[in-house]
Amino acid sequence: MxxxxxxxxxxxxxxxxxxxxxxxxxxxxxxxxxxxTVYDDAVTLRILDVSARALGLSIEEAxxxxxxxxxxxxxxxxxxxxxxxxxxxMADFVRNLDLMHRAVSATLPGARMPNxxxxxxxxxxxxxxxxxxxxxxxxxxxxxxxxxMERFGLTGEVHHLPGxxxxxxxxxxxxxxxxxxxxxx
Amino acid sequence: MAFTLEPEALARLFxxxxxxxxxxxxxxxxxxxxxxxxxxxxxxxxxxHCGIVNSVGEPGFLALARHSGRIVQLRARETxxxxxxxxxxxxxxxxxxxxxxxVSLALADExxxxxxxxxxxxxxxxxxxxxxxxxxxxxxxxxxxEEARTMAMSLARERQRSDGLLDRVSRVAGxxxxxxxxxxxxxxxxxxxxxxxxxxGAAETRLVQMIAETAxxxxxxxxxxxxxxxxxxxxxxxxxxxxxxELHVPYFATCAGGEVTLxxxxxxxxxxxxxxxxxxxxxxxxxxxxARDAMVGKGEIVxxxxxxxxxxxxxxxxxQISVTDTGKGMDxxxxxxxxxxxxxxKAQGNGIGxxxxxxxxxxxxxxxxLESHENVGTRVEVTIPVVAQEMPGTAASLCPAxxxxxxxxxxxxxxKCGRHVLLVEDEPYALEAVTEMxxxxxxxxxxACDDASARAALAVQLAAGHPPDIxxxxxxxxxxxGTDLAAFxxxxxxxxxxxxxxxxxxxxxxxxxKWQFIPKPxxxxxxxxxxxxxxxxxxxx
Numbered sequence: 001m002x003x004x005x006x007x008x009x010x011x012x013x014x015x016x017x018x019x020x021x022x023x024x025x026x027x028x029x030x031x032x033x034x035x036x037t038v039y040d041d042a043v044t045l046r047i048l049d050v051s052a053r054a055l056g057l058s059i060e061e062a063x064x065x066x067x068x069x070x071x072x073x074x075x076x077x078x079x080x081x082x083x084x085x086x087x088x089x090m091a092d093f094v095r096n097l098d099l100m101h102r103a104v105s106a107t108l109p110g111a112r113m114p115n116x117x118x119x120x121x122x123x124x125x126x127x128x129x130x131x132x133x134x135x136x137x138x139x140x141x142x143x144x145x146x147x148x149m150e151r152f153g154l155t156g157e158v159h160h161l162p163g164x165x166x167x168x169x170x171x172x173x174x175x176x177x178x179x180x181x182x183x184x185x
Numbered sequence: 186m187a188f189t190l191e192p193e194a195l196a197r198l199f200x201x202x203x204x205x206x207x208x209x210x211x212x213x214x215x216x217x218x219x220x221x222x223x224x225x226x227x228x229x230x231x232x233x234h235c236g237i238v239n240s241v242g243e244p245g246f247l248a249l250a251r252h253s254g255r256i257v258q259l260r261a262r263e264t265x266x267x268x269x270x271x272x273x274x275x276x277x278x279x280x281x282x283x284x285x286x287x288v289s290l291a292l293a294d295e296x297x298x299x300x301x302x303x304x305x306x307x308x309x310x311x312x313x314x315x316x317x318x319x320x321x322x323x324x325x326x327x328x329x330x331e332e333a334r335t336m337a338m339s340l341a342r343e344r345q346r347s348d349g350l351l352d353r354v355s356r357v358a359g360x361x362x363x364x365x366x367x368x369x370x371x372x373x374x375x376x377x378x379x380x381x382x383x384x385x386g387a388a389e390t391r392l393v394q395m396i397a398e399t400a401x402x403x404x405x406x407x408x409x410x411x412x413x414x415x416x417x418x419x420x421x422x423x424x425x426x427x428x429x430x431e432l433h434v435p436y437f438a439t440c441a442g443g444e445v446t447l448x449x450x451x452x453x454x455x456x457x458x459x460x461x462x463x464x465x466x467x468x469x470x471x472x473x474x475x476a477r478d479a480m481v482g483k484g485e486i487v488x489x490x491x492x493x494x495x496x497x498x499x500x501x502x503x504x505q506i507s508v509t510d511t512g513k514g515m516d517x518x519x520x521x522x523x524x525x526x527x528x529x530x531k532a533q534g535n536g537i538g539x540x541x542x543x544x545x546x547x548x549x550x551x552x553x554x555l556e557s558h559e560n561v562g563t564r565v566e567v568t569i570p571v572v573a574q575e576m577p578g579t580a581a582s583l584c585p586a587x588x589x590x591x592x593x594x595x596x597x598x599x600x601k602c603g604r605h606v607l608l609v610e611d612e613p614y615a616l617e618a619v620t621e622m623x624x625x626x627x628x629x630x631x632x633a634c635d636d637a638s639a640r641a642a643l644a645v646q647l648a649a650g651h652p653p654d655i656x657x658x659x660x661x662x663x664x665x666x667g668t669d670l671a672a673f674x675x676x677x678x679x680x681x682x683x684x685x686x687x688x689x690x691x692x693x694x695x696x697x698x699k700w701q702f703i704p705k706p707x708x709x710x711x712x713x714x715x716x717x718x719x720x721x722x723x724x725x726x
Contacts, residue, residue, distance in 0.1 A: 107329070
């Protein structure tokens, strides 16, 4: 699904012809873009690398942009009802993500899923903990949380708190007119 | 044992709980009830919104208090949602510790996966409710099916698009081949004229022969183009692969490129297979292009055929077509994937060439194999079952007149035969060359360059009492159609002999029984024998 979403993002931004050129460059074809298949991370990273260059973005920027796109992509396809089922609010959604991922793991043995939890929930924002067997995907998670804010009609900012300990910590700060606030660490 | 739960804790444990009094009036309910039975309000009677699905021993809600600890199932009248849970009665209140049921125990008319319709979310279910996992799994499967359907539709659309594109390319190739055929006709006819004059020196004769041979090779290429553009939807037919290969050698040589030598070693003369003609040509083109791409600079490609005995091949007698190159070969890693769809080691490769070759062979009950050695070359073998063995030569009907005939100089002028030919050809050089050739043969030619001038010439001939004996016309005319013209001439001159010429093969419905068809590029011998073979006009008999 990640591959299909990356393709869709590049197609939307650069057009189908450009994507077909990249596909040839990467020596990939339709079998590499079937959503519910577990792919080697090396293939995913190659697609990310080539797509980032084509989009004129750094890997980190591309991951963040892709995180935002990912929510929209999942929301508009056959997985939209699962997205709705997972939660009607951002906090519920993040809280239930592990349940959704458990279903993905059951369907795709071998898929390595991350863990999310809501460590703190307040009117002004959320503190979210994230951990994953993969490394370096924090920018993607940042973009994903931005995408979720958009999905739930919220405005605000997402901050990845510095530190190398697991789990990684993100603050999602909601911004409302005339108010400010944050989550205290 | 008595215990107290705060409303928030109760809501977390039983998101679909309902608290009622002994009159059945609703005192409180959980958030999942609010989501799924939106009309329910505190103070309403539970009976206004729900009915009891299972029997708890006695009818009515008032009996609930007497059945504390029993399981009750409710069905919302408005939304059909089913709630299942335990009755906990104590004091003035009755707690119905309910859960949303993914499937109704009594009435299985609610789709468990229709999440969009039910507007449920995970938090509507109690913590640890196994229904959530079930619903998510079923939903994943449903999404997978939906995605497979979407992908199938998208592939079908792509197929339509590529079919449309291929169709347009085929038509354009056909038009180009048609025009190219016309030009080749002119070159060949005029080369024949030059040779026919007999006044050339040896050097000039050799030059004219070179022109004629080159035109002949060009004719071979256009013939292949016409085959590929015309026979896209061809069905299996009994054919001789040797004859097909021989016919298309000029085209394969073009596909192989200037630096690569293409040779043939055809040892299966007369062996017939059941295969679509254009598909066989396409298969060979794929193999030749693959071989060409495997070679850096100069090299050699050999297309060979032989018949394998029953013991050598798979099953009954097989015909083997092999294409061998002297290219760089493949390593073991590539070798194991060459027939994998979309696998390619080439920057511009689409990875469908060799898989389509294998598909072609297997569809016909054969097989494709590949053998390769690094820095030595590659050999692809395609086997197809043999359906018949014919005597050499009988399969030649697949090939238009051979080139050797084309190179023969015109014979000496014959005596006037006196037959009038109305010749219609829009290419002036071809018109001139055919006119001269026919006159050389003793025909009286009335030349016309289009439909209108042909009809005008016909009127003049009729008025003079010399109606044409033969109409020889191109089918595609700038102001009309040769078949319409032929029908008109036939109506004016009953029994007139008709021969139609074209680079396209016309539909058989357009050609009347006694009409002749002469394919372009024109082969002088073929043209003359066709015209000579036309029966005398009825009026003359």
